[in-house]
Amino acid sequence: MWNEESDWIGSFDSQLARLAECRMCSRDRGERPDATGMDLEVLEVAEEGSYGRVFRCLDIHTGALVTMKQITMVRLSQGVPAPIIREVSLLKELHHANIVKLLRVGLTENRYVNLVFEHLDYDLHHFIVNRGYPKDALTVKSFMYQILSAVAYCHSLKVLHRDLKPSNVLIDHSKRLIKLADFRLAGEFADDLLYTEKLGTSWYRAPEILCDSRQYSTQIDLWSVGCIFAEMVIGQPLVQAINCRDELEGIFKLLGTPTEETWPGITKLMPNLHIYYPKFDALGLETFVTDLEPSGLNLLSMMLCLDPSRRISAEAALKHAYFIDVNYVSLLLL
Amino acid sequence: MPLHHHLFLEETKMAHRYPKPLLDTLYCLEDHIHWEEEEQVDYNEYSNTTTTNTNSSNVVLLEHDLFWDHEELPSLLAKEHQNQLSNTLLQNNLVLASSREEAVEWILKVNARYSFSTLTAVLAVNYLDRFLFSFRFQNDNNDNNNNNNPWLTQLSAVACLSLAAKFEETHVPLFIDLQLEESKYLFEAKTVKRMEILVLSTLGWKMILVTPLHS
Numbered sequence: 149m150w151n152e153e154s155d156w157i158g159s160f161d162s163q164l165a166r167l168a169e170c171r172m173c174s175r176d177r178g179e180r181p182d183a184t185g186m187d188l189e190v191l192e193v194a195e196e197g198s199y200g201r202v203f204r205c206l207d208i209h210t211g212a213l214v215t216m217k218q219i220t221m222v223r224l225s226q227g228v229p230a231p232i233i234r235e236v237s238l239l240k241e242l243h244h245a246n247i248v249k250l251l252r253v254g255l256t257e258n259r260y261v262n263l264v265f266e267h268l269d270y271d272l273h274h275f276i277v278n279r280g281y282p283k284d285a286l287t288v289k290s291f292m293y294q295i296l297s298a299v300a301y302c303h304s305l306k307v308l309h310r311d312l313k314p315s316n317v318l319i320d321h322s323k324r325l326i327k328l329a330d331f332r333l334a335g336e337f338a339d340d341l342l343y344t345e346k347l348g349t350s351w352y353r354a355p356e357i358l359c360d361s362r363q364y365s366t367q368i369d370l371w372s373v374g375c376i377f378a379e380m381v382i383g384q385p386l387v388q389a390i391n392c393r394d395e396l397e398g399i400f401k402l403l404g405t406p407t408e409e410t411w412p413g414i415t416k417l418m419p420n421l422h423i424y425y426p427k428f429d430a431l432g433l434e435t436f437v438t439d440l441e442p443s444g445l446n447l448l449s450m451m452l453c454l455d456p457s458r459r460i461s462a463e464a465a466l467k468h469a470y471f472i473d474v475n476y477v478s479l480l481l482l
Numbered sequence: 483m484p485l486h487h488h489l490f491l492e493e494t495k496m497a498h499r500y501p502k503p504l505l506d507t508l509y510c511l512e513d514h515i516h517w518e519e520e521e522q523v524d525y526n527e528y529s530n531t532t533t534t535n536t537n538s539s540n541v542v543l544l545e546h547d548l549f550w551d552h553e554e555l556p557s558l559l560a561k562e563h564q565n566q567l568s569n570t571l572l573q574n575n576l577v578l579a580s581s582r583e584e585a586v587e588w589i590l591k592v593n594a595r596y597s598f599s600t601l602t603a604v605l606a607v608n609y610l611d612r613f614l615f616s617f618r619f620q621n622d623n624n625d626n627n628n629n630n631n632p633w634l635t636q637l638s639a640v641a642c643l644s645l646a647a648k649f650e651e652t653h654v655p656l657f658i659d660l661q662l663e664e665s666k667y668l669f670e671a672k673t674v675k676r677m678e679i680l681v682l683s684t685l686g687w688k689m690i691l692v693t694p695l696h697s
Contacts, residue, residue: 226656227644227657227671227675228675236687241688255682
């Protein structure tokens with residue numbers, strides 16, 4: 149009896165395995181359930197992270213360059229991890245001209261989820277570094293409008309990006325087209341990101357996250373966009389600290405240490421605020437961000453507002469006077 | 483007929499889940515008052531005022547109310563649309579219709595056992611119907627395939643409920659615990675895992691009916 153039952157289980161499990169493999173083949177026109185067998189020629193490893201790796205690849209059928217993000221799955225005894233299901237499902241729902249397109253998803257039973265994205269040749273970080281910075285005011289405005297359009301779209305779907313920074317803003321150089329990339333994994337991976345002390349990771353992080361608040365929302369992305377805005381104008385990150393505490397101090401030096409009046413709720417969020425941080429008076433954004441027209445400076449100040457509840461939304465930002473001539477900008481660039 | 487039976491089960495479950503007084507509030511004509519009340523509570527919390535138990539109770543009630551109003555209806559409508567698609571399939575295959583009915587009943591039992599949300603059940607049934615439809619379409623030339631594998635629908639149900647729970651719930655039971663409810667088959671973890679992969683690939687990773695708040 150025991151042997152008989154065991155044979156039966158083994159038999160239909162094997163049958164199911166063949167069925168799964170056959171389905172994946174027919175579904176993806178020859179895609180194999182293998183880490184590298186997705187009809188892609190791997191050209192180089194572009195990035196390595198704790199969650200997996202990023203490859204530059206060539207699509208064998210179309211000849212197009214693509215980016216493949218290979219995510220390592222953990223705790224496989226209980227099937228596909230929940231964060232991956234949520235994240236990939238989410239990416240599948242994002243359809244916007246300014247968001248990088250997820251072309252297809254490949255799965256291997258053993259270890260990886262392979263996400264294949266369209267490839268763009270450049271990112272805003274390299275754009276700023278290699279060109280000094282885009283002094284062209286119209287380019288800054290066009291880029292800002294596209295970034296905010298993508299963010300407003302995501303927020304309308306109640307999706308947060310969580311990790312907006314210049315290297316996650318891709319550029320189709322010939323068209324001056326912006327596409328947001330690298331939506332971070334949510335759930336159990338979020339904590340890893342929140343507390344990473346890697347250099348540069350805290351420079352675009354909203355003060356409510358730097359305060360270790362677990363209650364945050366769409367406003368965190370607007371702070372990041374504000375930091376990107378300032379960086380495009382001045383050619384370097386606004387506050388370049390080596391850890392979260394120093395980043396927060398740099399922000400307070402710039403905008404003033406918050407009080408219950410300027411940020412209602414701050415004394416509850418940070419009871420020891422005035423023990424750990426000196427009481428700075430605001431230096432003012434205009435001191436640091438020169439060469440930005442007054443309406444741009446006004447918009448920037450509404451993005452870099454310490455109090456999340458008073459920070460401007462992406463949707464409202466798109467209607468700001470700074471963008472009053474955006475159609476002309478688009479026409480000029482085309 | 484199976485559809486009516488399914489809806490009846492769901493209505494019974496609804497009535498059981500929400501006590502009558504709460505159900506009455508769903509038909510309250512003064513929704514704006516509840517809304518204002520919630521705003522006041524938020525403002526108080528924001529001003530660091532102590533929140534009374536009464537306010538907490540109201541907030542909980544309102545959350546249920548809002549959840550029902552804002553999420554259940556669109557998802558139920560989406561499910562109905564999906565069922566129109568699969569209803570044709572079921573009419574042409576009585577054996578499949580029967581096993582689907584059993585699978586749906588099983589999903590509802592497990593959903594109730596673990597106090598999963600209604601949305602989890604809706605998602606699971608949606609995944610199951612889309613999967614069976616797609617699978618049937620691909621195997622149209624071999625009618626005997628499903629008849630020879632009655633376990634396939636039940637295994638699909640386990641995988642679909644697991645995927646729905648992973649998507650929607652904060653805590654998901656182990657595969658083995660998920661199958662404590664009575665059914666003809668008990669599947670190994672690695673088998674359910676493979677079926678999860680098959681379902682995800684078949685549905686093209688389109689697992690969202692209603693976009694939840696993603697944080």
